[in-house]
Amino acid sequence: MCDLRVGESSLHDLKREPRGLLDKPRHTLAFYLPRAALDAIADEANAPRIRDLSYKPGAGVNDVTISSLGNLLLPALRHPDQANPLFVGHVLLALGVHVAQTYGGMWPVSRPVGGGLAPWQERRAMEMIDTNLGGVLVEELARECGFTKAHFSRAFSRSVGMAPHRWLMKRRIEVAKKMLRDGRLSTSDVAAACGFCDQSHLTRDFTRMVGVSPRAWCRALKE
CATH class of the missing domain: 1.10.10 (Arc Repressor Mutant, subunit A)
Known part of the structure; x- marks a missing residue:
């Protein structure tokens, strides 16, 4: 048995029926990576399928890639209604490829x-x-x-x-601009029509990508 430090990851094979003792308050993030996912990753890379992962059961590893990818998903977990499925899918795929290469020894055959x-x-x-x-x-x-x-x-x-999820975000803002310029819908109605959860969601993404809020952007059009 090993203690885990903040930010460390540990790998477990469910065939071993792993168990853990959570004797102190903590936040944890668990990824489930089925065998079928590893097979699909290896097939796509034109590499031999992975038999077993190389790791010490129960031991913590300071894997910066896993912890960084996990942190990228925290906003989606806090606000699942605002999560972009394309973005989440890309992060999970990146995690699977990293595990396959780092712990499964997968390297693609040149093609x-x-x-x-x-x-x-x-x-x-x-x-x-x-x-x-x-x-x-x-x-x-x-x-x-x-x-x-x-x-x-x-x-x-x-x-x-750009990646598909980035294109989706770009198109949302472009359509929102067109509707705001038309002026027949309220900002909240524009948000709903463009796939945003609510007006505040539209405002955050619009401001991040355009540099100003929807209201300021519309006001500049009239000047």
Whole structure:
């Protein structure tokens, strides 16, 4: 048995039926990585499938990558109604790849790097995002284009210049600008129409990406 320090991670194989003693108040974040996920990651990397992970059961490891990725998810866990499923999916995929490489010894076999999306695939992906501004799973976009999730994300980024979740955020703000400029809807109605949880959610994202609040932006249009 080993004590865990703040920020450390530990790996457990559920076949071992692991148990832990939580004898002091603490905050923990647990990731469940099924065998099927490791197989899919290895297949996508054109690498042999992972048999077992290399780690000391119960021991804490100072894995900066795992702790950093976990911290990225904390806002989504605090406000799940505002979580972007595309962003969450990317973070979880990154975590799986890191575990596969660091603890599973996975390294891809060299192969030609594919290009971006075909024109019809790019159009279809953007249509799906535009009609689902509230959020669409990257798995659904990939399936519609005939790709695996990881392959689609790379191809989309190569074609568009940004990850799918970033494009979704960009489109939300662009549509919001168009509706605000039209002036027929209130800010709260614009927020609902563009996939934001509420007016404050729109204001936060709008201010972060545009540099001013929706109200200030609209006021500048009239000057």
